[in-house]
Amino acid sequence: MEQSANERLHELAKFLQSRRARISPEQAGLPNRGRRRTPGLRRGEVAALSGISVDWYTWLEQARNIQVSAQVLESIVRxxxxxxxxxxxxxxxxxxxxxxxxxxxxxxxxxxxQSFLDLQGTSPAIVTDQRLNVVAWNKVASMIYGNYEVMSMRERNSVWRTFTSPYIRQLLQETWETHARHRLAQFRANYGKFAGDPWWMELIDELNRASEEFRTWWPEHDVLNGPEGRKINYHPTVGLIVFDQISFLVSDAPHLTVTINIPSNDDDTISKLRKLLLE
Structure with missing residues (x-):
């Protein structure tokens, strides 16, 4: 076994031992049968509470290289x-x-x-969840990408809107396919965490029926995370506007991603956005 893997397993064993030692039988809902030589629960008690064998749990605390499922881990968590x-x-x-x-x-x-988004001024900023639903935005984002306030929850899903909205196709024009493939690859990467979930299956089914491009590209299984880089938009009122994109997770809500489109380093895009905000 590689040294790094061995160290990780020993760290896992010590972590489990430390968490087991801090829980009393009473806290775990078990009867206290007198004094114990060591604090906390016994291995057998943790195994029983987790619904796994004593040997299996003991091997984890012995840093053995065994395969453990997410279901078993969730039982140990509880x-x-x-x-x-x-x-x-x-x-x-x-x-x-x-x-x-x-x-x-x-x-x-x-x-x-929300205050952070609003303070971005001429930089369109949105927050998306793991389903790629837009759940928050600032004023300029709504003026460029559409009025999120009046959209349904389905319309606020950026994958659905990318593949079904004529406005988004017009906004992106020749860059639409690059954007659509990138968004689909992000969606596929997130779907890996929730494969088989009814919400995801329903959206995938609807997209298959609604979009020929989605039907063609979804079986390719492309996966990708991260921002798109440069974005070129053709707004119906102010015309060509160019952005550089950055994204990051919210530290106290890691299922949320903040995406900010920063106007390119030229006065033209910024002046157009200021004009848009004044309308």
Whole structure:
């Protein structure tokens, strides 16, 4: 076994031991049968609470190189009463990947985050969730990409809108295909965390029926994360506007991505956007 893998497994073992030691039988809903030589739960108790064999759990704490499923890890999370940060840490140590968190039915944007978007001025800024729904935006973004306030939840999905909106095709013109393929590859990458989820399956089915390009490109299985770089838009009122794009995750809500389109370093785009904001 490689040294790095060995170190990771030992870190996993120590982490489990430390979390087990901090929980009393009473906290776990078990009867306390007198004094214990060591604090916390016994391995057998954790195994029983997790619904796995004592040997299997013991091997984890012995840093053995065994395959463990996400389902087993979730059971251990519940047994050890781990919080969200500890849960993510456990998944990274055991599977070297983050857990596929359920998406909240409603993505709540903090006032501070909305204020940050509003302060971007002539830089269109949006927030998207893992489904690529636009869940927050600033004024200039709405004036360029469409009035999000009046859109349905389906229309606010950037993949759906990319493949079905004539306005987006006109806005992007010759760059539409590049943008559409990039957006689809982002969608495919996120779908990997939620494969088989009914919401995703329904949208994919609807897109297959609505868009010939989607039907053609979806089977290609392209995956991609990250910003698009330079964006060229043709706005119906102000004409050509050019942006450079950056994206980042929200630290206290990592299922949300902030995307900011910064006007290119020329007075023309900025002056056009200022004019648009004054209308």
């Amino acid at each position: 047994a050890l009463q781990l919080d969200s940060n500890e849960r993510k840490h456990l998944f990274l140590l055991a599977l070297q990947q983050l857990p596929a968190d359920l998406i909240p039915s409603e993505s709540i944007i903090s006032p501070k985050l």
